[in-house]
Amino acid sequence: MVDALVSHGTGTAEPVAVTAADRAQWRDRLLRAGRDLFAAYGYAHTTVEQLCAEARVPVRAFHQQFPSREALLIALYDEVATSGLRASEEAMLSEGMEECATEERFRRLFAAYVRGVTADPRAARVAFVEALGVSRAVDDHLAMWRTMWAEFLRCEARRAAERGEVGDGNQRVAVTVMTHSVEELLAHHARRPRQVTPEWLTEELTRLSLTMLGSP
Template structure:
């Protein structure tokens, strides 16, 4: 067998995948997802179309991978906060504040990635939208559990928070997209404070502006 035609090893393939993702990120940032073709990505990344399709089923799969990186970072950051034993007994206001600050720090670490994950995914096709809905359902379960905890602690009124949580997640996504479009003029701190305010308001808990 010609060594040049042999399949790439795991390490080489991982580097190739990262190169494709990094190149796609740069192109989408400058041209938008609609203006970024697979051919253009491959040419800029110096890979063949065949190599691209060995990693991704198509453009939508690549966009989902980029979205996943940001979404997973946000979820892992919040779970890390919940892993702190002090959070077990923390009041809802303090708990939500810590969760949101960790989430914002994680998902806004790279403003370009944030914009792709919150803006470019909009109307990018049914497959991408189904993927976004899956993440939305995960966050719905997460926030519903937080609401139930607040109710058990006597810090929130007992009611069904499911629809309120759906509306809350929509607001969070829109605020994040707005920040991504205007990150040069809007601080992460302002974004975090606004998200904290919305979540606590949904639960009927007054915001402690000193936090």
Template sequence: MTGRITPAAGRYAGKSAAERRAGRRHRFLEAGLDLFGAGPGYRATRITDVCRAAGLSTRQFYEEFRTLEDLLAELHLHVNDTAQRSVVAAWPEARALPLAERHSRLFRAYTAGATADPRHARIAYVEVIGVSPRLDRQRLERRARWIDFLCGQADEAVKRGELPPGDYRVAAAAFIGAVNGLMHDWSVGWVDAALDQVVEELLKILLTRLGIGP
């Protein structure tokens, strides 16, 4: 019939095809977040488990993702973006603070963004480790962004006369390595400490390296 709108292209239950697809993708992401971040973990999860948790079919899964690893990769980017948004939101109030307070405020914003949802912490620090060369590259690329951020903060501190001139990249890389290592151990229960204790210990490492620690 001329002018007929197919169900795939038209509106159904008040939603367009694009809105329905976005809703399905969100359900798969939420299911993955639960299973990888709070359930059996990525390695013990199958596509059928995700579909069952999302209440959707395997056909619908393959319309959104090629593999289960694709779902994990997208979740890893999502949890990193969440932490980054937390830091960006804290920057306007932190920028005028003295060096020690500024770094403390920004790092606390990062850890708040990374751990407010425990599922995020497990995905960021545990589940993506050693999955594949592709995810290792993605993880290291995101780590490099945080190193660049710290180097940018150091450069700004040098301009303000708060730090002596120097190359702080190795120190930034060492600190990010410490964050990932300690947060991994805390996430899997190898470190018997409250999150506040972990954050304080990492801050001591950072501030001491900048010459402003206790």
């Protein structure tokens, strides 16, 4: 257990035991505060003190949960990325996915992914706008996710090529461009969610992917 100091209105502070449940609640509050403040005011303009005030936790609680603001930002990004991953996995296991044509397969995969990552507009803005260009450490973390998604898309491209539904050219280059296109379109959505709807994103990502892979 970790001891914390709390005031009882007497002008003095007394140590109390902090439980694992307390720490989990602090973390949840800080994640929610980061999601709200980073989305509303920007990562660069939000301080640790503001985060703690919004979360109603002591500043030392922040440093017990996260070594830096960057760590909080990465945790928020991971929440969004994981939501997209789980949604895509569920789509892959859905009925009829193994038999459907590549175009429909891509559409269903992108629809699931887009729904997963855009369900919370605040979280989407943090992940696809505020997390960009923050630092080398954050960039490297995002690149790790990008590499994983690129491998997933390469597998899908190989499957489509084997079925004769896309070209058999340099898929690695096409997938790299596709991966960056996904990020750019999601950032566009995060900035203008009313103009760039999830449905439009799904159709655009499907169209771009098929074009880049050389679909007839």
